[in-house]
Amino acid sequence: MRNAQQLLAGLSAGRWDAAFASLYGCAGRSAADCRARYARLVEGFTAAFGGGEREFAFYSAPGRTELGGNHTDHQHGRVLAASVDLDVIALAAPNGTDTVRVLSEGFKMDVVDLARLAPVEEEANHSASLIRGVCAAFAEKGWPVRGFDAYTTSAVLKGSGLSSSAAFEVLIGNIANHLFAGGAETPVTIAQIGQYAENVFFGKPSGLLDQMASSVGGVVAMDFADPAAPVVRPLSLDLAGQGYALCIVDTGADHADLTGEYAAIPAEMKAVAAALGGQVLRDVPKEAFYKALPALRKKLGDRALLRAFHFYADDERAALQAEALAAGEFGRYLRLVTESGQSSFDYLQNVFCRTKPAEEQPVALALALAGTLLAGRGAYRVHGGGFAGTIQAYVPLGFVPAFKAGMEALLGEGMCHVVSIRPVGGVHLAESD
Incomplete structure (x- = not known):
């Protein structure tokens, strides 16, 4: 006391x-x-x-x-x-x-x-x-x-x-x-x-x-x-030992009323799993999913299937990323990060909000600028839940000030956070x- x-x-x-x-x-x-x-x-x-x-x-x-x-x-x-x-x-x-x-x-x-x-x-x-x-x-x-x-x-x-x-x-x-x-x-x-x-x-x-x-x-x-x-x-x-910094960039978008957007992802994935006798997609072999695609499309539509495609690929990719880190293959790890980000954009579709006006696409815009600034160096991807949140970028240490300045010129001061693990x-x- x-x-x-x-x-x-x-x-x-x-x-x-x-x-x-x-x-x-x-x-x-x-x-x-x-x-x-x-x-x-x-x-x-x-x-x-x-x-x-x-x-x-x-x-x-x-x-x-x-x-x-x-x-x-x-x-x-x-x-x-x-x-x-x-x-x-x-x-x-x-x-x-x-x-x-x-x-x-x-x-x-x-x-x-x-x-x-x-x-x-x-x-x-x-x-x-x-x-x-x-x-x-x-x-x-x-x-x-x-x-x-x-x-x-x-x-x-x-x-x-x-x-x-x-x-x-x-x-x-x-x-x-x-x-x-x-x-x-x-x-x-x-x-x-x-x-x-x-x-x-x-x-x-x-x-x-x-x-x-x-x-x-x-x-x-x-x-x-x-x-x-x-x-x-x-x-x-050891990111610094690899010559990189990890940046989390806040797009500054409004997060209100997005629970439905987030909830739709697990709901649609579980609907695919249920149609194939599982509770979640991990219960269903990907070969069974591919074989059932025509019937699943008629029952569930296209987006649920695209999100399932993302799950199967990113589930395997996460394991490959861990293997790359364990083996000290940082270049391979960064390539997998980029692939994950592309899959989220193309198939998971957690970059755009249906509940927001079509002209508001802050996450997609931030990704476009990050890719332009990095110009083939490092990696970048949507981060976490997506929709109106943040992106993640692996930035060469010497380029961090320029990257931060470029992102904040668009999104506002203090929106690019350099974090340590x-x-x-x-x-x-x-x-x-």
């Missing part, structure tokens, strides 16, 4: 510097900068919830970048992903009640009564539903979940394509795991809990890629053939003596 002043004194004394080095050393952030950022958490918590002695603890969960397997996870496919150095952080402490209060900087406070651990219709698509869903999952596992207070701040900007929602879910999962489960839940089960909260309570039918990348950390190849027991393979990727996933930050 300690008060806020003792917590601040511990930060100044460097008691979390070792943890900061493991989380942010890849991005070259100084201990002083990290201390100042976490000190603002203490100040925000005190302003929101008052002083007094509490069982305080710091937590961090990173954003993620999808490296391979675009929209393959929800079909129990293979993916390649990595955590990044941009994270959401929290200071949390039990409050002795059955109410969870979470104040995220810049937003209204979420208040969740733990007496009700079922989905609340009016919370759908709001962060309170994620908190309730995570707590419900821990309670269902038998953990004695009680109320806590948390103040959070995020460098994973909403709409940045780095999955701020998954990072938030993993953050709440780590808080609950530390406070009520004694750290017994693994990064994999915390990711599954986050997906459950997003699917059942938030109302978005996402796969497991985002939560797994944020929770596990580093570069990971994942196979979701059995979603209850995914196969996770850590890999190494973080070796650590969601964590409770441990102190050192």
